[in-house]
Amino acid sequence: MPTKKMPMRDLIVLLPGIMGSVLQKDNKDLFALSWGAAWGALTSAGKSLQLMKLAQDDPNGGDLDDGITAPRLMNDAHLIPGFFKIDGYTHVSQFIRNSFDVVPGDVFDSTKPANYFEFPYDWRRDNRVAALRLKTLIDTRLPQWKERSGYDQAKVVLVGHSMGGLVSRYYLEKLDGWRDARALITFGTPYRGSVNALSFLANGYKKRFIDLTEVLRSFTSSYQLLPIYKVVKVGNEFRRIEELNIPGVDSARAAQARTEFHGAIQEAVESHQNDADYLKSYKIVPIVGTRQPTLQSAAFEGGTLTPNEIVPSENEEDQLLAEGDGTVPRLSATPIELSEEYRETYFAEHHASLQNNDSVLADLSNRLRQMQTNLSQFRGA
Numbered sequence: 001m002p003t004k005k006m007p008m009r010d011l012i013v014l015l016p017g018i019m020g021s022v023l024q025k026d027n028k029d030l031f032a033l034s035w036g037a038a039w040g041a042l043t044s045a046g047k048s049l050q051l052m053k054l055a056q057d058d059p060n061g062g063d064l065d066d067g068i069t070a071p072r073l074m075n076d077a078h079l080i081p082g083f084f085k086i087d088g089y090t091h092v093s094q095f096i097r098n099s100f101d102v103v104p105g106d107v108f109d110s111t112k113p114a115n116y117f118e119f120p121y122d123w124r125r126d127n128r129v130a131a132l133r134l135k136t137l138i139d140t141r142l143p144q145w146k147e148r149s150g151y152d153q154a155k156v157v158l159v160g161h162s163m164g165g166l167v168s169r170y171y172l173e174k175l176d177g178w179r180d181a182r183a184l185i186t187f188g189t190p191y192r193g194s195v196n197a198l199s200f201l202a203n204g205y206k207k208r209f210i211d212l213t214e215v216l217r218s219f220t221s222s223y224q225l226l227p228i229y230k231v232v233k234v235g236n237e238f239r240r241i242e243e244l245n246i247p248g249v250d251s252a253r254a255a256q257a258r259t260e261f262h263g264a265i266q267e268a269v270e271s272h273q274n275d276a277d278y279l280k281s282y283k284i285v286p287i288v289g290t291r292q293p294t295l296q297s298a299a300f301e302g303g304t305l306t307p308n309e310i311v312p313s314e315n316e317e318d319q320l321l322a323e324g325d326g327t328v329p330r331l332s333a334t335p336i337e338l339s340e341e342y343r344e345t346y347f348a349e350h351h352a353s354l355q356n357n358d359s360v361l362a363d364l365s366n367r368l369r370q371m372q373t374n375l376s377q378f379r380g381a
Contacts, residue, residue: 006101006372008368010371011138012096012115013138014092014160015165016073016074016162017188020088020163023052024069024070050214050215051068052068054125055218060128069122071108073093073118076090093118096116102115104116105117105141110141110144114145115154121167125219126220126221127170131170131171134168138156142154159186161188162327162351166225168184169184172282173268178272179281182282182283183283183371184283185364186284186285187355189286190329191286191333191334193262193332194327194329194332196307196327200213201216201246202246202249202298213248223254224262226254227241232246232305233300242255284335284343286344287345288324288330288333288334288347290324290325290348292350292351294330296312296321327350347363
């Protein structure tokens, strides 16, 4: 890879996944890789983290009154003792800065024209809230960058890890962000949902002395991460989550997430197929994690949900897809409309580390470099 930084004419936005942004309450770290947040969680036996419980939400972007904000992205790979390990975004961010001649900007400061932004958001909330904020950011900063750079053909390239890809999709499809976009590159985005989310809601989320079960059940985003296909086996057939009364899972919220969030995205995609400009617009590049044991479906019997690694299909050959990145099933990491496009790139990596894998980053670099050139000029007669 060349050591010289390549000019970047487009605007890049890096979006983290769930738990990928630091959360503060009243300007103090609540969920973060800081001693203050970790010490508060440990000394209170996890009670400080209960403050993250979401009492209400507004998909139209209205402010909450719980004093919680998301000021920055999470740092890389640290362990909160007895709780969990987080692979953050320092490495991928530094990689982009070292590989390309970008002007870093601040999402909270609109006075400086820039073309590289890290986009923290409150991942507890409805993803439509973050998508609205993303639209505001791009509608403001892209014109600024065009004027500053003198390149009026500049577009936005979204790089989304996990749920960050879902935020991007809603912005691109439902909020017409496609008009300003060149590409969406996703690392392990659960376009069709994750069985892990279903398991956490139904069976709880406990790590030693810390119990976040009711906290996770309060998040709108938890429901927007649920599988949107028939994934729960009852008797001899697979059924949708909202068709069942699974303890710990609010069927109405599950139905709302599938229809009003995922359904809205898919309806927008289908309606855009008759728009010639849309068909020539942005491209989706799914980067898929593989070779990791990954939950694929669940059995529901006697009021108990038991997740397993069986693909919810009666076709034996479909069981070849019974893998993934450990969180997102392989079959879920591709958007529905690209099911037969074979556009994915596959890497044997865990979900939390996809954005930091050196091979993945080399692939990302090559794609971004290619977007800054015009290969159509090299042709025969």
